[in-house]
Amino acid sequence: MINQNTQFFILKPLYSPITHSCIIIFHLLAQITSCQVDPKFLACAPKTCPNSNQSISFPFYIQGTQEPYCGNPGFEISCAPHGLPILNLSHTQYFIRQIFYQNQSLRVSNAAFSTMQSNTTKGCLVPTQNLTLPTTNVFRVALNHTDVVLFYGCDASSLDERRVGCSAENETSSVLALDKRDKNVSFVAKNCKGGAVDTVVEDGSEGVGEALRKGFLLSWTASNCTVCNNTGGRCGFDSDMFTFRCYCTDRVHSAKCDGDDPGQSLFSCLTFCTFQFIFTVNRVNQWHLFD
Numbered sequence: 001m002i003n004q005n006t007q008f009f010i011l012k013p014l015y016s017p018i019t020h021s022c023i024i025i026f027h028l029l030a031q032i033t034s035c036q037v038d039p040k041f042l043a044c045a046p047k048t049c050p051n052s053n054q055s056i057s058f059p060f061y062i063q064g065t066q067e068p069y070c071g072n073p074g075f076e077i078s079c080a081p082h083g084l085p086i087l088n089l090s091h092t093q094y095f096i097r098q099i100f101y102q103n104q105s106l107r108v109s110n111a112a113f114s115t116m117q118s119n120t121t122k123g124c125l126v127p128t129q130n131l132t133l134p135t136t137n138v139f140r141v142a143l144n145h146t147d148v149v150l151f152y153g154c155d156a157s158s159l160d161e162r163r164v165g166c167s168a169e170n171e172t173s174s175v176l177a178l179d180k181r182d183k184n185v186s187f188v189a190k191n192c193k194g195g196a197v198d199t200v201v202e203d204g205s206e207g208v209g210e211a212l213r214k215g216f217l218l219s220w221t222a223s224n225c226t227v228c229n230n231t232g233g234r235c236g237f238d239s240d241m242f243t244f245r246c247y248c249t250d251r252v253h254s255a256k257c258d259g260d261d262p263g264q265s266l267f268s269c270l271t272f273c274t275f276q277f278i279f280t281v282n283r284v285n286q287w288h289l290f291d
Contacts, residue, residue: 149178
């Protein structure tokens with residue numbers, strides 16, 4: 001017959017602190033596993049090009065750095081060697097000077113104009129292409145801009161005030177910039193031998209040369225990300241369903257994250273796991289006192 005002391009000796013190991021600790025650790029691991037953040041939320045964190053402080057996020061994404069589902073089709077961005085983000089429009093590189101997410105616009109400048117020097121005639125311009133925007137109307141030139149024609153290979157003796165630099169193909173010839181409405185356009189077109197390029201400049205700039213360097217404003221059309229961002233999510237695009245998505249810490253949502261507090265689900269989960277851990281440590285310490 002087993003006496004009471006022997007019975008306690010046999011059962012005690014089954015309920016030792018080590019056994020309890022193992023059980024609760026497995027329970028905590030299960031809780032932490034349930035708190036894992038959705039991978040698309042992590043993948044679509046804002047990024048920057050090297051040596052640039054311009055944040056890149058929806059509807060844009062950096063090719064090779066961010067996943068395509070983090071941005072809209074047609075909003076791919078690459079990084080120039082010196083760090084500026086680049087938007088490619090009809091096989092022409094445009095440096096992104098600044099992105100204004102609140103009003104869905106950005107300032108860009110043709111990379112070919114970056115060598116121009118303000119208030120001088122030393123900057124030689126390499127040939128470039130006409131400004132051509134996608135036919136999908138994703139990007140539009142903002143208001144208050146002027147259509148300009150650049151003429152290459154010109155003799156600027158009679159129109160020196162319209163000279164913006166020399167032609168890289170022939171440094172002895174000039175590049176002239178004329179408003180499309182200028183009455184001299186036809187005359188210049190006949191006398192310049194290096195071709196013509198259509199572009200735009202922003203109104204109110206100090207001269208056409210400065211305006212070309214400064215660039216111009218484009219507005220874009222894409223889903224508004226404000227609600228998703230305000231509820232703790234990151235915006236993206238499902239190319240299979242061809243629709244907007246809001247990536248949240250728990251899962252993918254159609255428009256916004258659940259809850260009013262940004263990051264609420266992740267914070268609550270981590271808080272719960274922390275209190276569980278503290279509670280476990282205290283219980284284990286108590287068991288050791290009575291061991």
